[in-house]
Amino acid sequence: MxxxxxxxxxxxxxxxxxxxxxxxxxxxxxxxxxxxxxxxxxxxxxxxxxxxxxxxxxxxxxxxxxxxxSRYEPGERLLYLRIPPFRGADVLTLQRSLNCLGFNAGPEDGIFGAKTEGAVLDFQKNAGLVMDGMVDDSVIKVMAKVTKDGEPHNSEAKIPDRNGGYASGRELSELTIAIDPGHGGKDQGACTADGLREKDINLELGKKLARMLAAAGATVTMTRDMDQRVSLYERPAAANHAGADIFLSIHHNSHENPKAQGVAAYYFCRQGYYSEAGRVLAEHIVDRISGRLGLPLIPVMGRNYAVLRETEMTAVMVEPLFITAGGMGEKLADGELIGLEAEAIFQGLKEYFA
Ligand SMILES: [Zn+2]
CATH class of the missing domain: 1.10.101.10 (PGBD-like superfamily/PGBD)
Structure with missing residues (x-):
């Protein structure tokens, strides 16, 4: 479309x-x-x-x-494991109910994957239903009966992720890192006053970071390593296919006001569910960038962006600085600043695993 x-x-x-x-x-x-x-x-x-x-x-x-x-109400259609998976508000509600009842449905991402099916089978077994992994209206009704009113749909309750969670004490040499330079091709992203394009800056930073990580022994995969268009859903798919442990999407911020400054990063969050591992990683990264570049820190934010939601590993989107900030175009042009960004992200990653 x-x-x-x-x-x-x-x-x-x-x-x-x-x-x-x-x-x-x-x-x-x-x-x-x-x-x-x-x-x-x-x-x-x-x-x-x-x-x-x-x-x-x-x-x-x-x-x-x-x-x-968003259209689907729970029980309105038959849900089961298939490829491509069912997705939507009904799947999300199902996952929340299952997780609240203590069945591990995996991350609450609104995508009916293998973990969700496993939890459905568990639930069916416990509830004395036919164990077929198919969720229809009757399964939803049984689930509603055993779910105490209000509890599972309390949108204030923040539920940390069930996607492996925080994995500390691992060496970079044991890890696969997916780097996702934002935009590309016709999609140029933001632009500096003097015409530097975000897509090029993102790529340069992505490549620098990839080289550092590879030198430290990590396996690195990139969603693009040249100026080309990669669709929003191809990006997480490539990282999932590579079996990456970490997904880092690289963007740069922009604002019409040249005074806007700050380091921003985002982790997956959807209706009260959030990725704790993503949040922790995002914090390490913004801390390091802020210290290294002497820029103000914007508190990390939970977002339901496609690249954060569709990835099966810990995922963070980072925007190290505003390319529209006064004088930033010149500073970015010589490449040194981008090198500092890469080092800071690299350090943030190392700290996260330390
Ligand atoms: Zn961008």
């Missing part, structure tokens, strides 16, 4: 609006009219905010995917 933004019109816009409306978002007085106006944009921004996505009012791959998946 192509990217949709304010000003667009047509069948796809109609589709988006009717989905938003069915989710109780206000698409304006004209309603579902196939015109992507300000009201539709506001509705999308609200949806994005509620879903932990980047709030840009644009329908890209991730927002579209979340919009399609």
């Amino acid at each position: 192509k990217t949709l933004k304010c000003g667009d019109r047509g069948k796809e816009v109609l589709d988006v609006q009717s989905r938003l409306k069915s989710l109780d978002y206000n698409v304006g007085i004209d309603g579902v009219d196939g015109l992507f106006g300000r009201d539709t944009e506001a509705a999308i921004k609200l949806f994005q905010q509620n879903s932990g996505l980047i709030v840009d009012g644009i329908i890209g791959e991730n927002t579209w995917c979340e919009l399609v998946e």
Whole structure:
């Protein structure tokens, strides 16, 4: 599906609006009219905010995917393990219920994977149901009966991840690190005042970091090592395929105000579920970058970005600095600053495993 933004019109816009409306978002007085106006944009921004996505009012791959998946209520369709997996709000609710009941459904990512199936089988066994791993309305009803009201859906409760968790005391030489330089090809990302492109800076940093990690004995895999477009879902898929232990997505921040500064990093979070390992790693990385570059630190944030959600390992997205900050273009151009970023991330990773 192509990217949709304010000003667009047509069948796809109609589709988006009717989905938003069915989710109780206000698409304006004209309603579902196939015109992507300000009201539709506001509705999308609200949806994005509620879903932990980047709030840009644009329908890209991730927002579209979340919009399609938000539709399902638990029990509305039959869920089971298949390829490609079932995904969506109903799977998420199922995982939360299973985890709350003490069955390990794995990370609450809204994707029906092998761990979710294992937990369903466990539950069926314990509840005296047929052990077939199929979740239909009757299984949901039994689950609701044994789940005390309110407990599993308490959105305030933060549940740490079940994806292996914090793995300390490991050497870099035992690890596979996936490095994901953001953007590429036609997708240029942000831009400095003097025309340096984020996609190129991300790639340069990714390559520098890859060399350092490889020199320290780590196995490194990159989602792109040249200027090419890689889709949002191909990136985590490549890391999963490589069996990586850590996924590091590299971006650089931007803002229209040249005074905006700071080191940012994100870990996976979705409706109260979050990756504890991701959070800890993100903190080590921002601490190191902030110290090394003398930049203010933005507290690490949980986000439901596709690259953080779809990866099966501990994943962090880092934005070492704002490329739009005053004078940053010149500083970035000589490459030394990017070298410092790479060293800081490298140190952060080493500390995390120490
Ligand atoms: Zn970016």
